[in-house]
Amino acid sequence: MTSTAIKNRAEEKYMPIYLDSIRVDSVIDFDLYLSIDKQLVLYRAGNLPFTERTRQKLLENNVDRLFVGFDSRKKYQKYIEKNLDKILTDPSIQETKKAGILYETSAGLVKEVLSNPTYGENIQRSKEMVTNTVNFILKGQDAFHNLLKITSFDYYTYTHSVNVCTFAIALAQQIGFNDEEFLNNLGVGSLLHDIGKSKISDRIINKRTALTPIEFEIMKKHPKWGVDILQESEELSEEIYYPVLQHHERGDRRGYPVGLSLDELHIFSKIVAVVDSFDAMTTERVYQKAMESYPALKIMFSLKGAYDEEVMRAFVDLMGPAGLTDL
Ligand SMILES: [Fe+2]
Ligand SMILES: [Fe+2]
Structure with a gap:
């Protein structure tokens, strides 16, 4: 298998999301992944809090996008629908x-x-x-x-x-x-x-x-x-x-x-x-x-x-x- 084929397969399993769509201190019931050197690595397990510090650290490293596994997409979808009004009225976004x-x-x-x-x-x-x-x-x-x-x-x-x-x-x-x-x-x-x-x-x-x-x-x-x-x-x-x-x-x-x-x-x-x-x-x-x-x-x-x-x-x-x- 070529390296591109492996990469495509990894991308098929995850979907990119905006860092801005994750609200600080909200309940997140899905895992978050980061792309590091074109590899997706687990960044935050679903049961861990996503704090302002976590967010700042990501911003300092110029991270704008995170990834969610495709098997969690329905959970992510519901999460973001629930928080959408806050995102759309947030003056910092x-x-x-x-x-x-x-x-x-x-x-x-x-x-x-x-x-x-x-x-x-x-x-x-x-x-x-x-x-x-x-x-x-x-x-x-x-x-x-x-x-x-x-x-x-x-x-x-x-x-x-x-x-x-x-x-x-x-x-x-x-x-x-x-x-x-x-x-x-x-x-x-x-x-x-x-x-x-x-x-x-x-x-x-x-x-x-x-x-x-x-x-x-x-x-x-x-x-x-x-x-x-x-x-x-x-x-x-x-x-x-x-x-x-x-x-x-x-x-x-x-x-x-x-x-x-x-x-x-x-x-x-x-x-x-x-x-x-x-x-x-x-x-x-x-x-x-x-x-x-x-x-x-x-x-x-x-x-x-x-x-x-x-x-x-x-x-x-x-x-x-x-x-x-x-x-
Ligand atoms: Fe129609
Ligand atoms: Fe139509």
């Missing part, structure tokens, strides 16, 4: 790093939700995640742009869900919706809008070629299946279901599952339809190169009546590129 931690934590959660969608606790965790995201974006334009910079350009259902949630909250604010309950409900609906895809086989989800008519019929069921999954949890407010059910509806009645017109769509659905299409076009797929923002928006404007005009205009303002005025 750089804003760009906060955006990175928020994005990674949100993506990790959605990954878990998609693999276990009816597990009740996952919905509650999603709500808390959205509250953190809303509070972060409400801090202003810079916070949104920091998130925008780190959005994944490779398409996975879980990163796509985080992108759609981020865009939807920022877009709603751009339109003028500032009510926190409105933004939180929209956020939960957009984070979970594709949860119904968890019922579809990976063979169809990851297919490299065009779907057959039968496969497309199955794919078209994911909005309804998403609502079915969420209704099992019982604790959601009614309007959260709309973007899940209607995000593939288009104002020209060419969408699915029903073929509704624009005025039959809930405002959440109008917003999510725009950001969902935009993210699908501007991320890299196995069968399609990622488009730049400008051509993607131009195509969306050319589909007359498909998207809500006011929502589209606000989206262009939000993305802020120069030279879009002739659209």
Whole structure:
């Protein structure tokens, strides 16, 4: 076996985390590793306290990243979700790093939700995640742009869900919706809008070629299946279901599952339809190169009546590129 193969194998077993995501004096129930000369060594066993001194020592040695074993990733995920509000409001942590931690934590959660969608606790965790995201974006334009910079350009259902949630909250604010309950409900609906895809086989989800008519019929069921999954949890407010059910509806009645017109769509659905299409076009797929923002928006404007005009205009303002005025 070559040394690169050994190294890759070691990296597969551990995931890098930010030192800033570990809170001083908090309860940590997983082991922390350090990378020394490209070898990962145990630094702190899970039952030992992580003190301010520990942290200072690492900082003195310019350590910014630690590692957690993949077998502890669910414990780490829960730990960081629990401490996320403290991390995001800590003035000593750089804003760009906060955006990175928020994005990674949100993506990790959605990954878990998609693999276990009816597990009740996952919905509650999603709500808390959205509250953190809303509070972060409400801090202003810079916070949104920091998130925008780190959005994944490779398409996975879980990163796509985080992108759609981020865009939807920022877009709603751009339109003028500032009510926190409105933004939180929209956020939960957009984070979970594709949860119904968890019922579809990976063979169809990851297919490299065009779907057959039968496969497309199955794919078209994911909005309804998403609502079915969420209704099992019982604790959601009614309007959260709309973007899940209607995000593939288009104002020209060419969408699915029903073929509704624009005025039959809930405002959440109008917003999510725009950001969902935009993210699908501007991320890299196995069968399609990622488009730049400008051509993607131009195509969306050319589909007359498909998207809500006011929502589209606000989206262009939000993305802020120069030279879009002739659209
Ligand atoms: Fe979808
Ligand atoms: Fe989607």
